[in-house]
Amino acid sequence: MSLDQLYQQIILDHSKARHGSGLSVTAAPADAATGQSHQLNPVCGDEVTLRLAVQDGKVAQVAWDGAGCSISMASASVLSELAPGLTVAELHQVIESFREVLRSRGKVQADPELLGDAAAFEGVARYAARVKCAMISWVAAEDALNQAA
Numbered sequence: 001m002s003l004d005q006l007y008q009q010i011i012l013d014h015s016k017a018r019h020g021s022g023l024s025v026t027a028a029p030a031d032a033a034t035g036q037s038h039q040l041n042p043v044c045g046d047e048v049t050l051r052l053a054v055q056d057g058k059v060a061q062v063a064w065d066g067a068g069c070s071i072s073m074a075s076a077s078v079l080s081e082l083a084p085g086l087t088v089a090e091l092h093q094v095i096e097s098f099r100e101v102l103r104s105r106g107k108v109q110a111d112p113e114l115l116g117d118a119a120a121f122e123g124v125a126r127y128a129a130r131v132k133c134a135m136i137s138w139v140a141a142e143d144a145l146n147q148a149a
Contacts (some may be wrong), residue, residue, distance in 0.1 A: 008120075008123075010074075010078075010117050010120040011070065011071065011074045011120055011121070012070070012074070013074075014073070014074035014075075014077035014078050014117070015070035015071075015073045015074040015077070017077070018073055018076070018077045019077040019078075019080050019081045020062050020063055020064055020076070020077060020079075020080025020081065021063075021064060021065060021066075021073075021076070021077065021080075022063060022065060023049060023051055023063050023064065023065045029053060029055050029060055029061070031055060032053035032054060032055040032060050032061070032148075033053070033054045033055070033148040033149070034051060034052065034053045034054075034144075034147075034148055035051070035052050035054075035143065035144035035145060035146065035147025035148035035149075036049065036050065036051040036052075036144055036147070037049070037050055037139075037140040037141070037143035037144045037147070038140070039136045039137070039139050039140040039143075041068070041072075041132050041133065041136055043129075043132065044068070044069065044129075044132070044133065045067075045068065046066070046067070046068030046069060046072040046132070046133055046136050047066055047067050047068060047136075048064055048065070048066035048068070048072065048076055048136050048137045048140050049064065049065050049066065049140070050062065050063070050064040050076070050137055050140035050141055050144055051063045051064070051144060052083070052141060052144040052145055052148055053148065054088060054145070054148040054149060057087055057088060058085060058086065058087050058088070059083045059084050059085065059086050059087075059088070059091055059145075060084065061084060062079065062080040062083045062084060062141065063080070064076045064079075064080060064137060064140070066136075066137070068133065068136070069133050071121070071124060071130055071133040071134050072133040072134065072136050072137065075118075075121060075133070075134045075135075075136070075137050075138065076136075076137035078116070078117045078118050078120070078121075079118065079137050079138060079141055081116075081117070082094065082115075082116050082117065082118060083141065088145060088149045091141070091145055092142070092145065093114070094114060094115060094118070095138050095141060095142050095145075097110075097111065097114055097115060098110075098115060098118055098121070098135075098138055099135065099138065101115070101119075101121070101122055101125060102121065102124060102125050102131045102134055102135055103125070103131065104125050105125055105126060105128070106122075106123075106125045106126040107125075108125075109122065110122040121134045
C-alpha cells in the first residue's frame with residue numbers, strides 16, 4: 001500500500017466512523033473552561049459546531065457535530081482524536097502546522113510526528129477548493145480554544 005493509499009484510507013475511515021461526533025451526549029468536566037464555535041463554508045455547505053474543554057492547561061475534551069463532505073467530516077474526526085491531552089500551546093502549534101501544510105498548495109510536507117493522522121490531509125493542499133473543507137473544524141477549534149483559554 002502506497003503512502004497516498006494509506007492517507008486516503010485514513011480519510012475514508014474517519015469520514016465513516018466519526019470520532020468525537022455528538023454534542024448532545026458530551027458533558028465537559030465541571031471545572032473545565034469551555035469554548036464553542038460554529039463554522040460554515042457557504043461555498044459548499046460544510047458546517048461544523050465544535051466544543052472544546054480545557055482543564056489544567058490541557059485540552060480535556062473535543063466534541064463536534066456537523067454535516068458536509070467526507071473531507072470535512074474526517075478532518076473533524078481526526079482533530080477530535082488528536083487534541084485531547086495536548087496543552088493549549090501544543091494545540092495552537094498543531095493547528096498552525098496543519099494550516100501551513102494546507103495553504104502551501106503541496107509545497108510544505110506534513111510532519112506525521114506532530115500531526116498524527118492529520119498528515120493524511122497533505123494531499124488536499126493541491127486542491128484549493130477542498131482546503132476550506134479540511135480546515136473548517138480546525139478554525140472552529142482555534143476559536144473555541146481561544147474562548148476557553
